[in-house]
Amino acid sequence: MLEKKEKMPYYDIEKLIKACKKKTSTVIVLNGTLDKACEFFDLCTISEIVAFIGNGGCEKLEFINTRPWDNNPNKSIEIKVDSYEFTTNNKKGYLAFMYNDKTKKWIIKSFHDAISESKNDELYMPFKDLLGEKI
Numbered sequence: 001m002l003e004k005k006e007k008m009p010y011y012d013i014e015k016l017i018k019a020c021k022k023k024t025s026t027v028i029v030l031n032g033t034l035d036k037a038c039e040f041f042d043l044c045t046i047s048e049i050v051a052f053i054g055n056g057g058c059e060k061l062e063f064i065n066t067r068p069w070d071n072n073p074n075k076s077i078e079i080k081v082d083s084y085e086f087t088t089n090n091k092k093g094y095l096a097f098m099y100n101d102k103t104k105k106w107i108i109k110s111f112h113d114a115i116s117e118s119k120n121d122e123l124y125m126p127f128k129d130l131l132g133e134k135i
Contacts, residue, residue, distance in 0.1 A: 010066040010080040011099055016106050020054030023047070029108045036112035041093065049111055058086035058095060069098055069109070085114050
């Protein structure tokens with residue numbers, strides 16, 4: 001499922017997918033994430049996002065990077081965030097998540113359209129003339 005890159009993620013995304021598949025309370029979705037997921041993917045509840053990830057909805061996962069969590073309320077404990085882009089239903093999406101060792105919970109930080117709008121445009125390019133759209 002994960003495409004190989006030179007950079008390595010901090011977390012094993014398969015563990016997040018497994019936690020989502022079990023639909024346990026070990027997965028949290030941060031405030032604000034739900035609105036973007038609903039707008040772009042029509043996943044409007046936490047359980048829909050968790051089920052989507054657990055059922056393999058994030059196809060062609062491509063690791064982007066690992067960074068420290070910018071909004072970490074406890075700066076004395078560094079929490080890393082892994083970011084991925086993925087494809088689903090001809091849309092390019094973005095997923096960022098972290099794991100809190102203290103609470104033993106996975107945290108979905110971001111779930112929205114891909115950061116690069118041009119990547120979504122590329123997916124529709126072959127059809128732009130048929131659709132009569134200018135991209």
